[in-house]
Amino acid sequence: MSSAHGGGRVSAREAVAALTGSFTEHRPPGHPVRTDGPLGWSGYDDSRARAAARTGEEESVLYGVATVEGLPCVLVSFEFGFLGGSLGGRTGDRLEAAYALAGERRLPLVSLVATGGSRMQEGMIALIQLQRVARASAGLRAAGLPQIAVLRDPTTGGGWATVGAGADVVLALPGAQIGFAGSRVRPADADPYAYSAEGQLAAGHVDAVVPPGELAGTLGRWLTVLTAAGPAAAPVPAALSDTALPETGWDAVRQARAAERPRAGAYLDAYFDFRLPLNGDRCGGTDPGMPCGAGLHGGQAVVYVAQCGTATRPAGYRTAARVIRLADRLGLPVLTLIDTPGAANDAEAERAGAGAAIADTFAAIAAARVPVTTLVIGEGGSGGALALASPDRTHVTADSYFSVIAPELAAAILKRGPEDVRATADQLRIRPQDLVELGVARSVVGPAPLPGPP
Incomplete structure (x- = not known):
């Protein structure tokens, strides 16, 4: 031009x-x-x-x-x-x-x-x-x-x-x-x-x-x-696999960690008619494992924050908080997808303010006046996952778990041996059905029904 x-x-x-x-x-x-x-x-x-x-x-x-x-x-x-x-x-x-x-x-x-x-x-x-x-x-x-x-x-x-x-x-x-x-x-x-x-x-x-x-x-x-504000909550995505509910806590962990399990990208592609990225924390950082943005789902505008199975960096949490506050100001419902072994805990993450970034994300969710819908699609590792969870609209898939800490780390903290990890996973009650029974999740979400004959 x-x-x-x-x-x-x-x-x-x-x-x-x-x-x-x-x-x-x-x-x-x-x-x-x-x-x-x-x-x-x-x-x-x-x-x-x-x-x-x-x-x-x-x-x-x-x-x-x-x-x-x-x-x-x-x-x-x-x-x-x-x-x-x-x-x-x-x-x-x-x-x-x-x-x-x-x-x-x-x-x-x-x-x-x-x-x-x-x-x-x-x-x-x-x-x-x-x-x-x-x-x-x-x-x-x-x-x-x-x-x-x-x-x-x-x-x-x-x-x-x-x-x-x-x-x-x-x-x-x-x-x-x-x-x-x-x-x-x-x-x-x-x-x-x-x-x-x-x-x-x-x-x-x-x-x-x-x-x-x-x-x-x-x-x-x-x-x-950005101009399609409405009071309706974001609909819960359908599960993308037909995995059966796990029998044990360790089965839940294995299913959530399976390499073939559908990831956030697949869920976002299936959910949105189109989506647009909101990139970065405006403080000099990005986290490729936390894509954020907005799009249309069945004609309804929805803002999304998603974890992709990696340990979430401070920049990811700051980006999430920024995007959630934008959605709240514009009156747009929010969808969060949880899938992380936990927050990044290396020295670089600490220097970058991991604790403050996670706290800011908790605060953004807590203060949101718009409805926040959450689906746990894989690992729900401790506070690093909970920071993105809706207090009253969290759902889980059959191939997910949510835990106060990973079973291996829980066993180590309790001074148990590797042979006790599976039993510890059972004691933590981290299976999807356990989470519903405990009131942590509203439901176990199944796959969308296949269309019938015309």
Whole structure:
């Protein structure tokens, strides 16, 4: 996609046109502008005039109401050709007005960001626009309205640290430069990958890198999911195997640890019509063993958090807590799938705050006002599994178990020998049917019935 303003970058209006043919631009009320800006910066008026002549825009941001894939939203687009897409006082006016419009119309806000940060010629007046944006964004969060950011090239400085990173869903275009430090102010020996869309994805600060040709469809799916709030709990998934209930506690462990047992990926694929990832803990970490996201199940929006059979890392718990709180704020039901031998307990996990991360996940589940549905599909290892369990909507499959601790570790703590592990498993009462009898689980879920003849 070529740019009308040179440099190979797409203009603000080209970015809008690539998503929608339905865009009604809005403008905030006009304000008197002092000659050469609030600082009296010599030549600033001339710089603005040249930028306006070059781009055809009055300011570095335009906004209005649009439909993307048939779904309404307030759309904000940055014009990098206008003084590097920088934020000044009048940019702040437009951004604040865009957030207000989204609140008034009860619409999601989608921002197409391309900015070099705050405008030098306006000094601290430019910098305090970040506070205005943060306040406006907080207002939308309090109103339960979703915010999606699309990070174009480049997205740096205060624009990244407010409109971009402050969104509920953060998407990025391939190869986009993203970082708080722009290219002219970062250390000379800095790793460029850390400032790229792909590097930010790997570090858990971006949810997905989306090719331009797929952006409209991806945004349409996100808008569908994030605006489909409803009070209904997520339906319990059907079991994907017809395994019989175990006779002993150790049988339960063996069935849950069987290599052929269906895993979380299979359950998610079977459950969702489509699903979209929410990646990373926003603290520099990801856990591939804890996929999170949102999707549609039979037309109902559901947010999911799933364990994939590995020891869960602190970043996984922090991601889960972030996603559960987002679901709660937007009024979306949550589905959690439990399958872990337990929380990661190595030194690295401790340094990364395993205890605090697990506590935060417990707190997110406990505070959730939306219904949380849980299915234990494999191993339920101690508090590392319980942190994701609904207190009143937990179900189990026949090839799962849930235990205060793994039977081998329980035997070791009780100073029993390896020959006593099986008996210890029986004493712990960890079979699916035991969990129902104890009131820990509501039911043992069976496979979905096969469709009958027409």
